[in-house]
Amino acid sequence: MPSALENLRSKTSDLDALHAALSMMEWDQQTFMPRGGAEARAEHVGLLSRMYHETLTSDELKRALELARSEAKSDDEIAMLRVVQRDIDQATKIPTALVEEKSKLASQAHESWVIARANNDFPSFAPLLARMFEIAKEEATHLGYKDHPYDALTDLYEEGATESYWRQMYESIKGPQVQLVKEIKESGKNIDDSKLYGEWDEAKQKTFTEFLVKEIGFDMDRGRQDTAAHPFCTGWSVGDIRLTTRYKPYIGSAIFGSLHEAGHGMYEQGSPMAWDRTPLAGGVSLGVHESQSRTWENLVGRSKSFWQKYLPVLQKAFPALTSFDLDGWYKAINKVEPSYIRVEADEVTYNLHTLVRFEIECDMLTGKMKINDLPEAWNAKYTEYLGITPRSDSEGCLQDVHWSGGSIGYFPTYSMGNLLSYQIWNAMEKEVGDANALMAKGEFKPILGWLQEKVYSQGKKYPPRELVQRVTGKPLDASDYLAGLGAKYREIYGL
Amino acid sequence: MPSALENLRSKTSDLDALHAALSMMEWDQQTFMPRGGAEARAEHVGLLSRMYHETLTSDELKRALELARSEAKSDDEIAMLRVVQRDIDQATKIPTALVEEKSKLASQAHESWVIARANNDFPSFAPLLARMFEIAKEEATHLGYKDHPYDALTDLYEEGATESYWRQMYESIKGPQVQLVKEIKESGKNIDDSKLYGEWDEAKQKTFTEFLVKEIGFDMDRGRQDTAAHPFCTGWSVGDIRLTTRYKPYIGSAIFGSLHEAGHGMYEQGSPMAWDRTPLAGGVSLGVHESQSRTWENLVGRSKSFWQKYLPVLQKAFPALTSFDLDGWYKAINKVEPSYIRVEADEVTYNLHTLVRFEIECDMLTGKMKINDLPEAWNAKYTEYLGITPRSDSEGCLQDVHWSGGSIGYFPTYSMGNLLSYQIWNAMEKEVGDANALMAKGEFKPILGWLQEKVYSQGKKYPPRELVQRVTGKPLDASDYLAGLGAKYREIYGL
Numbered sequence: 001m002p003s004a005l006e007n008l009r010s011k012t013s014d015l016d017a018l019h020a021a022l023s024m025m026e027w028d029q030q031t032f033m034p035r036g037g038a039e040a041r042a043e044h045v046g047l048l049s050r051m052y053h054e055t056l057t058s059d060e061l062k063r064a065l066e067l068a069r070s071e072a073k074s075d076d077e078i079a080m081l082r083v084v085q086r087d088i089d090q091a092t093k094i095p096t097a098l099v100e101e102k103s104k105l106a107s108q109a110h111e112s113w114v115i116a117r118a119n120n121d122f123p124s125f126a127p128l129l130a131r132m133f134e135i136a137k138e139e140a141t142h143l144g145y146k147d148h149p150y151d152a153l154t155d156l157y158e159e160g161a162t163e164s165y166w167r168q169m170y171e172s173i174k175g176p177q178v179q180l181v182k183e184i185k186e187s188g189k190n191i192d193d194s195k196l197y198g199e200w201d202e203a204k205q206k207t208f209t210e211f212l213v214k215e216i217g218f219d220m221d222r223g224r225q226d227t228a229a230h231p232f233c234t235g236w237s238v239g240d241i242r243l244t245t246r247y248k249p250y251i252g253s254a255i256f257g258s259l260h261e262a263g264h265g266m267y268e269q270g271s272p273m274a275w276d277r278t279p280l281a282g283g284v285s286l287g288v289h290e291s292q293s294r295t296w297e298n299l300v301g302r303s304k305s306f307w308q309k310y311l312p313v314l315q316k317a318f319p320a321l322t323s324f325d326l327d328g329w330y331k332a333i334n335k336v337e338p339s340y341i342r343v344e345a346d347e348v349t350y351n352l353h354t355l356v357r358f359e360i361e362c363d364m365l366t367g368k369m370k371i372n373d374l375p376e377a378w379n380a381k382y383t384e385y386l387g388i389t390p391r392s393d394s395e396g397c398l399q400d401v402h403w404s405g406g407s408i409g410y411f412p413t414y415s416m417g418n419l420l421s422y423q424i425w426n427a428m429e430k431e432v433g434d435a436n437a438l439m440a441k442g443e444f445k446p447i448l449g450w451l452q453e454k455v456y457s458q459g460k461k462y463p464p465r466e467l468v469q470r471v472t473g474k475p476l477d478a479s480d481y482l483a484g485l486g487a488k489y490r491e492i493y494g495l
Numbered sequence: 496m497p498s499a500l501e502n503l504r505s506k507t508s509d510l511d512a513l514h515a516a517l518s519m520m521e522w523d524q525q526t527f528m529p530r531g532g533a534e535a536r537a538e539h540v541g542l543l544s545r546m547y548h549e550t551l552t553s554d555e556l557k558r559a560l561e562l563a564r565s566e567a568k569s570d571d572e573i574a575m576l577r578v579v580q581r582d583i584d585q586a587t588k589i590p591t592a593l594v595e596e597k598s599k600l601a602s603q604a605h606e607s608w609v610i611a612r613a614n615n616d617f618p619s620f621a622p623l624l625a626r627m628f629e630i631a632k633e634e635a636t637h638l639g640y641k642d643h644p645y646d647a648l649t650d651l652y653e654e655g656a657t658e659s660y661w662r663q664m665y666e667s668i669k670g671p672q673v674q675l676v677k678e679i680k681e682s683g684k685n686i687d688d689s690k691l692y693g694e695w696d697e698a699k700q701k702t703f704t705e706f707l708v709k710e711i712g713f714d715m716d717r718g719r720q721d722t723a724a725h726p727f728c729t730g731w732s733v734g735d736i737r738l739t740t741r742y743k744p745y746i747g748s749a750i751f752g753s754l755h756e757a758g759h760g761m762y763e764q765g766s767p768m769a770w771d772r773t774p775l776a777g778g779v780s781l782g783v784h785e786s787q788s789r790t791w792e793n794l795v796g797r798s799k800s801f802w803q804k805y806l807p808v809l810q811k812a813f814p815a816l817t818s819f820d821l822d823g824w825y826k827a828i829n830k831v832e833p834s835y836i837r838v839e840a841d842e843v844t845y846n847l848h849t850l851v852r853f854e855i856e857c858d859m860l861t862g863k864m865k866i867n868d869l870p871e872a873w874n875a876k877y878t879e880y881l882g883i884t885p886r887s888d889s890e891g892c893l894q895d896v897h898w899s900g901g902s903i904g905y906f907p908t909y910s911m912g913n914l915l916s917y918q919i920w921n922a923m924e925k926e927v928g929d930a931n932a933l934m935a936k937g938e939f940k941p942i943l944g945w946l947q948e949k950v951y952s953q954g955k956k957y958p959p960r961e962l963v964q965r966v967t968g969k970p971l972d973a974s975d976y977l978a979g980l981g982a983k984y985r986e987i988y989g990l
Binding site: 017033039040219220221226277 | 508509511512513515516519520523527528529530531532533534535536538539542543546714715716717718719721731732733734735771772
């Protein structure tokens, strides 16, 4: 006779298996699928998603969860019940009819968005986007919230976050970041990174980036790296995490893309094997996840000490880069330049991109902004925060895929990742010592080991806000980030 | 209100989605999975298989099938009900406890077999194999049969086939094939194919084999080719068929492996799009499937006319092969040499390998043979049929994976494929004209078009024996095969 906990575990295993299938189908779709496979893939994903949803909202699972409550004793067991309860709640609160309408609208809207972006034609996309915001409001109502519909939506991505939480976060960084961008612009100092653009052999980029991610600690026996148009990290067990990267004329695309995804990947690889295929495995939230991708991309990969060891390796593979000395390379990969496109933004301007989206999302949800005013508002905010005005909606409000899929409340998690990466890094250095000295020797084990112990091995055990407190001794705040960013870029730009 | 047929179709769509997930997981396991993914993969496959089995044996599906009977009017609809009924019967007749025992034994036996083969240690594997044959007997009892337990088992792979069907097939070919092998041996003529072994650039092999499979008609927009230790073809929709190949010191491995799998693949790509994701899509049986892989591997790929066009292309990619003239190349790729290993066997000796297995399987099932007598019987049969005696069980009765997984009744379908490939080919040439003239010009469309119309586009609509009759105007028989094989190899060996 299996115990109630074992019974629950067997039900969550079914969910995990369906989720694994869905993740693999999505991975394959972005990496290897021939175009003829698209139609059937959409059907398969739709059907398996329905099965997943049915299992998650089934009375059997709810009963199994209730019965397991009296048996759950250890912290881990109690945490597991909490995570399952949250998953069930999210899946149950929104009526099936609304889920289905959203799913249909999302696939329509995605198609419309692709065309609208290609043709710089916001008006053709606007009615669908307006409906998507309406659906988001309905979702928020069903999910429930106290102060702002944003609270309910953003909680889906970042447990415990609210509109006021994000507003506070942005308020603390907006002034200093706009100021820093302005100072850099006014310094008149132009960093030449033109030599980073060229025709780079793909096989060599593959070899070099796989070398790098292995160096920092991504375990290739428990993962791999392929290519995708829009790099991402996914996986379906602690022992099988898939990275992707891309090869572009800008050599930084592959290098920093790989390090970024490897950061996500090492977080996923770091869950305890005992939690594999259970609700406790994996990263706890988008913001915490992003903190780790940004750690390995920026704090490690864009540091000078990292390249002390690896620039010669890079130059051996790509002799066209030998004209760089360490300082020139360091400056080139950290060049700051306000630009229209979020995914190409440098470290200094990045948060201003997400701020624009956050403010627009809030105003759309409250009805303060109307759909037809969106493009103009977008452009005005870019002018104000970044000092540049998009020349078209394609490079303006049509650039991101998120809204067409109904992901509203998502963007601030990117910025949380930026802030938190510095905050966790400082906590790490307090215990591990000077990270630069380690990186210059290619010794990542102490750094990874600390992150592993404090963050990765915790999986989803603690809600993200509690995890941040435990790891760094304080709630999320901008001080480490602003100090770190300011010091780094004032030094680079001689301000 | 959906019709009863639509309701049935929606249930089979669920089966198809689960099957797609399972196929993709198996594909990934053989192509890309890092070794750390194995444990979770086994669990995921186990759980999704259980869901598939539960859905297939559910009362809902059975009811949906019964209700659809009165609505089914067209040939296609009636055929679909027949296929679903067969699937349900196969899944229902064997008790769950036996399925589970077999599944557990299979994974144990597989592990044991790997070790036994590596250590040439049949006795360590024997008890598990003996139990597997016992389970097979029980399966046969549950499935039901009239004359021989083999009938029930082999029907799982080749609908309508029986022990006597296969025995007849082997009786008609055994004598002439043993005789042909003997004549070739006694001719004393040795074909030198040593130049086919070397170190061949993998990227070039990839380019060349992908070129070849596209030339013959495999649609790369609806499929792709990757590498695997043991090449196979799979897929999860008419628009997404995956080939695999391998790169070995013998350059024929990649070339003929790719053509073979592309034959399977074109068969799968040839189902009508309207049948995609329904029970009617895909190849109808293992024997018919193998006839198509062997057609493109042997009748096309090992013909002289094919290489009239493609030998120069091959030689351009691999200058080390320029010493071959067309005749020398043709002979080298058709070299006959009795060998111990089935998967490396040439066209002339291949069926003798499966005959050995067929006879042993029959005798094991009836109890005529005991497990400890198996190795000796194996070696005696090789000596008799092939004129060579395996020097160890590793290159003898331990060589194949099939038995460890409980696939008993499978091997004769390989030989059926060989026979049927010639039988269908002759029917095709009667209507299309001289295939050699077409192949010499690289014109495969008339050949593929005929196969497409007569075989591939029929999917699973007709039971295989009926399909053979429809396509070739007669039941499976050995005359075309024996005549074709004899003529080809007597010419090559000047007999």
